[in-house]
Amino acid sequence: MSGWEVVVGLEVHAELSTATKLFCGCPNRFGAEPNTLVCPVCLGLPGSLPVLNRRAVELAMRIGKALHCDIRPSRFHRKNYFYPDMPKDYQISQYDEPVNVGGYLDLPGGRRIGIERAHLEEDTGKTTHLGGGGRIHGAERALVDYNRAGVPLVEIVSRPDIRGAEEARAYVAELRDVLVATGVSDGRMEEGSLRVDANVSVRREGTGELGTRCEVKNLNSLRSLGRAIEHEAARQVALLEAGGEVVQETRHWNEDEGRTSSMRSKEESHDYRYFAEPDLVALVPDEQLLEAAGAGMPLLPAERRLRLAELLAPRGGDVPAGAADQIVTVVSLGLDDLVVAAAAAGADVRLALARAANEAARAPEAARGLDPAAFAALVRMEAAGRLSATQSKSVLSELIEHGGDPAEVAGRLGFEGLGDDALEAAVEAVVAAHPEEWDRFVGGEEKLAQFLLGQVMRSTGGRADGKAVAALLAKRRQGAPAEPGSRR
């Protein structure tokens, strides 16, 4: 694949977290008994008419705001094609006048991916094929559940700015974080509330023109998205290198077989016969709508990452190595507020970030409930050397699990109370017990520092701060008496 560039554009369908469907009052809910959340409108019964759900419009515009789109007057069209899970045999969707146009999404790595459009449309029902191994052809019966029919969707179409499988996954993960953070969607790919189609093409590195693309469907997880793009790109490269041509078509990703196969060619593609939906009026974003769309807009992931980066490296300096990944982790788990609070309380930012990205990240749900003041106090104690790293981690997990005051928890765990005198005594006792090793250490055998430190940790039951012990050993070797409080 060397010498080739993989170009990807993604179409992400996100179900909106509205209480009701897009054009009727039926509940928008996943997992109910089939065909229990339906009415004449979402069943497309003769004579029924759609009435636009204002909340869905607000949420669509909220997505537009979060993706820096131009929010415009828009209208709905009918996309006509026969399919049993589409009750009216047309889908009400936005076509050439979508609500959100233009925009971008900044990825954690710093790349900016352009957004072409983000438009509103209704979801279809769901067909289950019985017999014939569940495949459409050969199935004996098809059962349709219309609970999902009419659920509001926003289709977010990226520009072909994405380079390769890894970036595609990063884009979808970031987009999902934005959708969840803004409360517009629950972003659950496994429940189908977030669905992705990938337009994949390849071109020789350094070429400006886009290659012929294939649209890959049936990508049900970030993993299948990555695998499918890798496979599809490799297929196209092999084809081109063998002197062949890529045919524009829609391809189906088979997760089990790990390959894509042709669904339909461009010639076989539907003629959707779009025309303006006469049952709905034009949608004009008035002040009220725009205000509701932006109400309570939280900091977005990119803004949260920037906030942490600025704390770590004020005045535009470089973020320390290793911290960038931790920032991404902390923000995607929603633990960045803890770090910000700790920084505000005067705690060491780097240490706070490390504890959030490593220890707190193991139980993010519970950690998000952590009292920021307690977290800040803990980080301060560790930075001050009053707790060893090991001790600090233990206290943190206790705080996450049960809450409380870090000093009190540390005391209860027996971590505090190992004062400077006690520590010095412990060191002296170890030196006395192991004179030979001590002498070799004094003679310059550095690896024995580790042995002596281990002995101190053992004799104190792990309560000693390793850094403090190392400092005491070093000072004692220099012949100077260890001064309490001069360890840092």
Added chain:
Amino acid sequence: MSAPGGQGGAGGSRPALEVAQAVRAGEVSARDVLEQALEQIAGRDGELRCFNAVTATAARAAAEAVDGRVARGEDPGPLAGVPVALKDNLCTRTAPTTCSSRILEGWVPPYDATVVTRLAAAGAVVVGKTNMDEFAMGSSTEHSAFGPTRNPWDLTRVPGGSSGGSAAAVAAGLVPVALGSDTGGSIRQPAALCGVVGVKPTYGVVSRFGLVAFASSLDQVGPLAATVEDAAAVLEVVGGHDELDSTSLPLPAPRLREVLAEGVGGMRVGVLSDMLADASPGCAAAVRAAAEALTAAGARVEEVSVPELLHGLSAYYVVAPAEASSNLARYDGVRYGLRVEGEDVETMNARTRAAGFGPEVKRRIMLGTYALSAGYYEAYYGRAQKVRAVVAEAFARAYLGAEVLLAPTSPSVAFPLGEKTADPLEMYLADLYTIPSNLAGHPAMSVPFALGEGGLPVGVQVLAPALGEREMFRVGAVLEAAADPKARAPLAAGARA
């Protein structure tokens, strides 16, 4: 040719408002009124075939409920006890809603159309569902899958269409009022051919919720009645904003009865001269006589030429089929109505639609599908939309000099059954004068005015700009008073006698 409905007698043939007044006053029970209507229907409908279904049981329950309200001293509503017939494309829980199509035969909707709910709330009693051209596609009611309705004036002739069953039922005195739907003239043209009043309101004045769609941007529900006042009363009941229809105007129903006596003194009326040229001599003469009557009543009448309006026909036969091709896609055999099994879903769809739709519906679905297809869209649908805008602009110019316009409703009187069924284009021309108002979304009404060729009734069409219903009805009332009494269905004639 004699006016129809004679043998029914005037007993069951009273204007709706007289019936309502008598019921409200306790002079007659809604139940008795209903039984008379059911008797009339039983006696006449075998030969007329106005009804696809007569809903006697539900009607008796509704009538008794009205009588109960009267007995308890409650307000039974402005249409208390008035028997009403509904075109069979209006959804009713109490009866199948078939659109006179095999594909919906036996389908009972789980809900009532908004207009049906409003009629019931006003005390009206629905007696049945009337025959129509299949999915409202036609001008003679001959395209019904259940056989044609016959014109009560001459059983060998068509009642017009597509609301032919409703028009004939009113003309024969089976019911005083009925609802129809008008996409290109489907209320006004049968009203004219049957000698009754028919009104197509401004688009958005009456809710379309529960009206089975033919062409959504053109469809509008409206009344057919023996008198202008009854038509006004029904429109006042069914009109007004409905939140279930996004295209419904945010306005209350127009107040019409209060203006009926205002006359037309000083009103400027334009006679659409282009529409007189191709009309039959009888139809053209009726319009000229109507113009004279309005002049005599104090209106300032002038002939105006608005030739663009006649281009509406070709635009209509692109726009309406295009929307229909989409609206009728849902009849696929999956959820309701007819299903003809096949080995896969595509075959089932195709067989169901082949068996369920009649030839005219298929013709229009094909026309509309073609007009929307990639590569043809601009040449057909795009161009038709432009013509539609041209028609609206032409109307706007005409209304600079007139509050209302006058034209024939139909180019001819009722034609013999079978005369036009072999030639779709000939049939399409029947709507030449009514289509422009649908394209513009304007109101228009047909008022029976004179007898034309063969002693058959001729309707004069009054056109008005959007929301011009009040001016339109003022003109309608003056024309009704000036009309040849023999041109009107006997129901109202009897009432005046």
